[in-house]
Amino acid sequence: MTNCYSIMLKRSLTLFLALSCTAAYAQKRLTLQDAITRALKKNYDIRIAELTEEQADINNTWVALLPSINGSAGVTKGTANTRIEFSDPNRPPTVNPNAGTRSYNAGVFASWRVFDGGRMFLVKKQLGATERLTEAQLREQVQTTVSQVIQAYAQVVFQQQQGVAIDTGLALAKVRMTLSQLKFETGTSAKVDYLQARVDYNERRADSLNQQSFLTSAFANLNVQMSTDPELTYIVDDSLELNMRLRPTNPDLLDDINLTLDVFRRNAEISKINARIAKRSYWPTIDFNGGYAYNKSENQAGLTLSNQSYGPSGGFNLNLPIFQSGSIRRQAKVASLQAFKDELVYRRQNTEIGRQYRSTWKNYEMSVAAYVLEQENINYARENMDIQRARFNVGVATTLETREAETSYVTALVRLYTAAYNVKVNETRVLELEGQLVRTNDEE
Template sequence: MRKKIIFSVIASLMCLMVRAQDTTVNGPILTLKDAIDIALDQNFNIRIAKVSLEQAKANNTIGNAGMLPTISAIGTLSKSITDAKIELATGAEQNRHNAQATTLGGAAQLNWTLFDGLRMFIAKDRLNEMEQIGNIQLRSQVQATVSQVIISYSSVVYEKQQLIALDTAMSLAYSRMTIAKKNFEVGTSAKTDYLQAQVDYNASKYASILQDAKLRQLKDSLMLLLSRDQFADFDVEDSLKLNPDLTFNAKELWMSDNFDVQLAAEQKQLSVFDLALTKRLQIPTLNLAASYNYNRLQNDAGATLFNRTYGPQVGLNLNLPIFDGFNLQRQKKVARLEVNRQDLLYQYTQSRVAMQYRVAWRAYKNALEGLNLEKENIKYAAENVMIQQARFKVGVSNTLELREAENSYVAALTRLVDAGYTLKVAEIKLLVIENKLVR
């Protein structure tokens, strides 16, 4: 007989849970995989990082490093009208009214730095480094976005499960209210049991309304992260896929893969290139200048009435820095200090990331233990509420005992949901630090 009662209560609870789940459905199901795919394609931060990488690639050329010559063409044309009175040394005089003068000139010029202390090659290495930084920043942004999407999606699932827990409390209160009403009508219990059940039912219903509003707000936040329509109706999966098998790894196995550490290393290398560029400023620079010129002058008055010249011109320019007010020494000192600063930042980043990993691992381990405990607790709480419902129906237990059992079950269900979400967040943080979230 007891088994039949327990089976009946389990079936009743399952029906209530299904009904509670149905109330949360708004539109098609958005899976976690779909959310990640949408974010990878539409997220603004990823798209911005892609543009930044394309800019770094466009800048990474040998011409931008100064290895190629520059060629330019110039042309001039001028015309003037003047009144001229000229007395020549021979004693002759020229008087011209509205005398015209026309000047026509053109040139093709080439400038090429032949030697600059190898600064151009260091500049090219620096451009390569800038492109590498852009690539790491893009991959880091992709991983950060995926992490945000998973946590945001998990938050929606978490609040949906909390809504189900509140609807379960409401359903249990409704069931108790129905039983208390029947017992009151047949005279086996006081009206206070029925009234208390009615109060508990209304309180659970109001809490469910508030939770539904909170769930919708989190859905809007998820849509913003996906760069999608804020008014789109959708539902999420009913549960989170948890990974209870993560292991603690020594930092030597993952430290070099961490994006923060990689960026700190690249910034350090960038400062080394800047120091090398500064040192090369004290080395002489040799430039080649070549041109082909054409000039034509025609005057109506003057000692020269017509003049035309054209032909090539070539020359070498040597620039040797001798004294610049000690600015070069200052620049080298600042550059060395920057290398030292970036090295300290690199060491600090390694220490900070290692600390974050230890904290994340302890949080993951504690969350896993908590989840296992709550899985065990929910079984006891479910069986307790079933027994108390059966006893309440036959008048063996009172409404306070049943109410306490119901509250204990709902609290255990809420803690179970919370433990699952906490474990998921800790799992994601560990994978992000180890750079294993995105393959």
């Protein structure tokens, strides 16, 4: 029974791999880049941000500075029974049954605000700033989505690796259970060893079932980011490339590179422009109104059968706000307070982003160190398990000792996979805060 343990372990692991391959045969392969590409095309948040940016682009025009020109035309026709009596008693009344009347009118009219205290130019500046804000929001949303997809994909890979670790423990427990049963049946071991091995095996089976639930949930979260069917599953990568050589950025430079801060800064700038617009309501406005009109009327029952007029007209109107119940002052005050509020929100966010970056960078450093440590530790755990397995084969090691070695190895595997997942998540967060995540993925 010297090589029995090794042979049975290999057969068990081969069986688990075969079952995994059979289950994945009908699935499609999905790489991290494929997931990012799908999300960039279908993610609802990105599509909404794109539509918002398109709306702002359409609104950013010089309409407020241009005149408004309208044309109108009309025809009116009617009949009436008329009776006209004159002041001269010697003149008999005039009776005209079914007398027809017709009138025609047509014209082109223009209205143009030629002065409003510079309000129209500030409105145009505000529209341009709003368009740039929506562009910044779109860039931020793209980066946020890419970050969420990377973390969701990393979670799927992590849960898949957890499943591998658990299935490894399950295979080890099954082999130990089988050998303990053989030893018990041949009288070389107590029944309690076999019963303990059986309990350990069932415990591993329960862990494997629970892990399937975690993996399904991770796939659903990834599908939500890609705006696709949450029930879909894929063949994903066995591991992810880890960047363990990032260098910290000066936190004082985050104001220039962080996309979230860029959005808050632009929003504060728009509020300042809006405050300036509100103050322009104190100024008078001058409007030009002009046009060319044509009018003609015909009346079969009147003293005049036809009347026609046409020609241009024009003039200027001055509107001076004298008393508005304090509404202009109130609106200007509210707009100024809103501008100050948005400036404070921007400063608070600047401080918060700096705190997040320092914390995330520290987490990244710790996760890299933990990953290096776990890479070293897994070798010791594997060697310890191999030694205990060999001792168990020759009857030196007990079931408890072998179980402890197997548990230590599986636990070391889990810690290694967890450390790799933490490195990827913190790496992603660091790049996101530095505004480099999308560009980095494009280069890759």
